[in-house]
Amino acid sequence: MNQRRADSIASExxxxxxxxxxxxxxxxxxxxxxxEFGVSxxxxxxxxxxxTLSGLIEHIPRRGVFVRQPGPVELMELFEMMAELExxxxxxxxxxxxxxxxxxxxxxxxxxxxxxxNNEPDEYFKNNERFHRIIYRESGNRVLEQEAARxxxxxxxxxxxxxxxRGRLPExxxxxxxxxxxxSDGRPEQAANALRxxxxxxxxxxxxxxxxxxxxx
Amino acid sequence: MNQRRADSIASExxxxxxxxxxxxxxxxxxxxxxxEFGVSxxxxxxxxxxxTLSGLIEHIPRRGVFVRQPGPVELMELFEMMAELExxxxxxxxxxxxxxxxxxxxxxxxxxxxxxxNNEPDEYFKNNERFHRIIYRESGNRVLEQEAARxxxxxxxxxxxxxxxRGRLPExxxxxxxxxxxxSDGRPEQAANALRxxxxxxxxxxxxxxxxxxxxx
DNA sequence: TGTTCATTTCTTGTATACAATTTCAAAATC
DNA sequence: GATTTTGAAATTGTATACAAGAAATGAACA
Numbered sequence: 001m002n003q004r005r006a007d008s009i010a011s012e013x014x015x016x017x018x019x020x021x022x023x024x025x026x027x028x029x030x031x032x033x034x035x036e037f038g039v040s041x042x043x044x045x046x047x048x049x050x051x052t053l054s055g056l057i058e059h060i061p062r063r064g065v066f067v068r069q070p071g072p073v074e075l076m077e078l079f080e081m082m083a084e085l086e087x088x089x090x091x092x093x094x095x096x097x098x099x100x101x102x103x104x105x106x107x108x109x110x111x112x113x114x115x116x117x118n119n120e121p122d123e124y125f126k127n128n129e130r131f132h133r134i135i136y137r138e139s140g141n142r143v144l145e146q147e148a149a150r151x152x153x154x155x156x157x158x159x160x161x162x163x164x165x166r167g168r169l170p171e172x173x174x175x176x177x178x179x180x181x182x183x184s185d186g187r188p189e190q191a192a193n194a195l196r197x198x199x200x201x202x203x204x205x206x207x208x209x210x211x212x213x214x215x216x217x
Numbered sequence: 218m219n220q221r222r223a224d225s226i227a228s229e230x231x232x233x234x235x236x237x238x239x240x241x242x243x244x245x246x247x248x249x250x251x252x253e254f255g256v257s258x259x260x261x262x263x264x265x266x267x268x269t270l271s272g273l274i275e276h277i278p279r280r281g282v283f284v285r286q287p288g289p290v291e292l293m294e295l296f297e298m299m300a301e302l303e304x305x306x307x308x309x310x311x312x313x314x315x316x317x318x319x320x321x322x323x324x325x326x327x328x329x330x331x332x333x334x335n336n337e338p339d340e341y342f343k344n345n346e347r348f349h350r351i352i353y354r355e356s357g358n359r360v361l362e363q364e365a366a367r368x369x370x371x372x373x374x375x376x377x378x379x380x381x382x383r384g385r386l387p388e389x390x391x392x393x394x395x396x397x398x399x400x401s402d403g404r405p406e407q408a409a410n411a412l413r414x415x416x417x418x419x420x421x422x423x424x425x426x427x428x429x430x431x432x433x434x
Numbered sequence: 435t436g437t438t439c440a441t442t443t444c445t446t447g448t449a450t451a452c453a454a455t456t457t458c459a460a461a462a463t464c
Numbered sequence: 465g466a467t468t469t470t471g472a473a474a475t476t477g478t479a480t481a482c483a484a485g486a487a488a489t490g491a492a493c494a
Contacts, residue, residue: 006477007278030446040479042259045447046266053270061224062446062485077360081305084361088301143294144301147364223447247476257449262477279455279476 006043010050017056017067018157024069028057054154072210075158079203082155083196085148086132089139090191094183096140104134105180109173116169124169125160131176135183135195158206165205172198223260227267234273234284235374241286245274271371289427292375296420299372300413302365303349306356307408311400313357321351322397326390333386341386342377348393352400352412375423382422389415 013033016022034044052059058068070078108131115124129152136148162168175198182190230250233239251261269276275285287295325348332341346369353365379385392415399407 031444041446042478042480046263046477049263049266050270053267063487064446074360077358080309080358081361081364084301084305084308088298088305091301092297141294141297143291144298147298248474258476259448259450263447280457281476 006039006046009037009039009044010047012037013047014051014054014056017051017069018154020069020157022067022069024067024071026067028065028067030064054150072207075210076203076207078151078155079158079199079206082148082151083199083203085144085151086135086199087192087196088144089136089141089148090179090183090195091188092139092141092144093135094186094188094191097138097183101134101138102180102184105131105176105183108134109176109180112176113173116173121163125163128172129156135179159202161209162202162205165209168205171201175201223256223263226254226256226261227264229254230264231268231271231273234268234286235371237286237374239284239286241284241288243284245282245284247281271367289424292427293420293424295368295372296375296416296423299365299368300416300420302361302368303352303416304409304413305361306352306358306365307396307400307412308405309356309358309361310352311403311405311408314355314400318351318355319397319401322348322393322400325351326393326397329393330390333390338380342380345389346373352396376419378426379419379422382426385422388418392418 013028022028028048030041030044030048034041037044048057048059048065051057052065056068057065059065108127111127112124112131115121115127132152133149136145136152139145139148175194179191179194179198182194230245239245245265247258247261247265251258254261265274265276265282268274269282273285274282276282325344328344329341329348332338332344349369350366353362353369356362356365392411396408396411396415399411
């Protein structure tokens, strides 16, 4: 890992944290990291600041930075907020979405469906993300779009776990199709509700997985 | 302006930008600012980074940082998103709010009402903010609360303008009372709609002011 | 043995020095 | 006269040096 610039350091660290390389409360040593990345402390500190703002680490003055892995409560809150943001995107998209975008959604669903049949989780995951990003975009509100995308990104590792819930994928596909339907019918309230439920279910499934994990592990 | 630390520099600059001291596209000179604040470039750059993350300035590599004052379109988008966030807070608060918090809301409204009668815009403004912050808090979702508060803060200067719209204050007070009512009745959908409309109106009023300003100015 | 205080070490925060890139302007070329 | 080229000045990005504050170690004392 030699001679990366400040920006790429930030995203590399972000990946690393999201991947789970660090535990909650772990301290990130500026000096250590700077030699690991082969840069001085200055650009490294800038990278850490970026991560602070995205909530992945906590900075305590004169003490250092500590990784903040969200606990069950915060995770549920994150999913809950994601559900609300998606609902808002859906509400706007219902009246603003273009025909071309509707076709894009349908195509993403088709690819997803095939991925389910062929048992290709990566392909499914990728096009599932694509599906949701299209809706964010078609909200016609750049600010909302960006915020939704940011949270979407933050929840990515946890969404992934959900793929392992038996029977969830076909169910999820049905929901997607229902979402496209109400969007193409131009019904804001239904679109909002469909998307809210769709994401909320993800949160619930994840929560149950968490609980089971704790009980059995 | 002597010897402030990095954190306070950030908030001071933030205030300054929100106050309108800089125009859209203005470049912020690191060296100049560092002597103004009486610090070296290192902490000043950290301050600028923070502002970048909150969207107030844009950082172009090797070119510098530039102030990003939102234009009419982005402002409408910001208000639109604020309306959605408040609606979400209201939806959750309707089922989660405590009796004590309801009393707090009523009290904030009482003070607001008095402020309207005595023509004290500052007092009105302060307690209006208090009203909304209580609702954020009572959403029972810390993540949502923080995000709402952040956007609320960002829109503060524009909300202020709205005070000058004739007849808006009494109208706004009525809406507040209606909001408390549906919250205390525990009706999520109504609470969401009431809050969404309440904020959306603010956006509309502001937009009309903007248009008038451009036509007459 | 346990507690408190002082000293040392380590880490973060800030200043300064240097390197790399861009911008601006003037000179050269067509 | 317009356009390209080249070089100087200015500005950002990075490294290093220094200052200030926290943690840790150990000695003195109860």
